[in-house]
Amino acid sequence: MSDHSADQPHAHDDGAVHVHVHSVRLYLAVFFTLITLTVVTVATSYVDIDGLIRPGTPAGAGGFNLALAMVIASTKALCVVTWFMHLKDDNRFNAIVLASSVLFAGVFLAYTINDTAYRGQTEPFNGVYVRPDTGERAPGGIDRVISGEVPYPGIEAPAEPESGAAAGAH
Template structure:
């Protein structure tokens, strides 16, 4: 450590700033590479890699398209950092600090996932949205969307308990008039009081139960 009282990389002793200047063509090449990678990543996104490997996975819901896209993005980011931002020629510490910040962001994501992803792994009652034995949906959650179970204007049959539209009009024309009627109906369906509602819940929540079990 001796002798590094200033950790500047002294390029010369005159105290003035000296840098290596790249050619314009160099920057154009980097840009060309970035454009190529952009086109390439858009092209691969039309490819249903998830579906090919594990048939039935909705396009984009698996992990492989995601990994490929992230790998390409990381390449592009590396191009920008190294050459456009001159990290290659810059002081080492700057690169270290910047990369360090990305690592900390990674720690942030990894540790948080370590919680949210594994919540119900040890105990099936822990952290689930649907009670695995009764099928009851956890109160205080999505079921209460909007507070008063407001029916979206274009929904024909709204399930208040699930906070979800059971039957949906994609191109509706002025369904506001129905709102009052639908509302009452849905409410009556959703809240027949205590045990009744619970007994009914498993059927309505079957899909969710399955979804929860999958995790």
């Protein structure tokens, strides 16, 4: 009785809740699909797909392993929300509520990473103390090396800043 015509989703005469009771077999099928996908995603994690496509990619830096794992995870998530969480039978509005939260989480993620991942490229002197061209203190430059960490090449402790340049930085 999954009668979800948008205008009158549950226009039953008695006002009672009518749902379609699915078979145990359907739930088992969803479960075994989820288990299969879990095994697949663990198996693919042992294969260095990024290294195969672009040899020499440092571990964790490529996107193909990540993308594949996320596609599999999203397929699993879709199975869970569609059948286990009954979004297929529900009022469509509930699906819209979930989709909108996922959309906004995506906006949050995309805009934040679009900012943080490209900072060094928009400001070429980020990560250096002193601009090599002018000798001024670099705006947004990292001004200390965190103890115990290997500094990036190019970061050097500033030589005695000239008083004129230091004052001009503000």
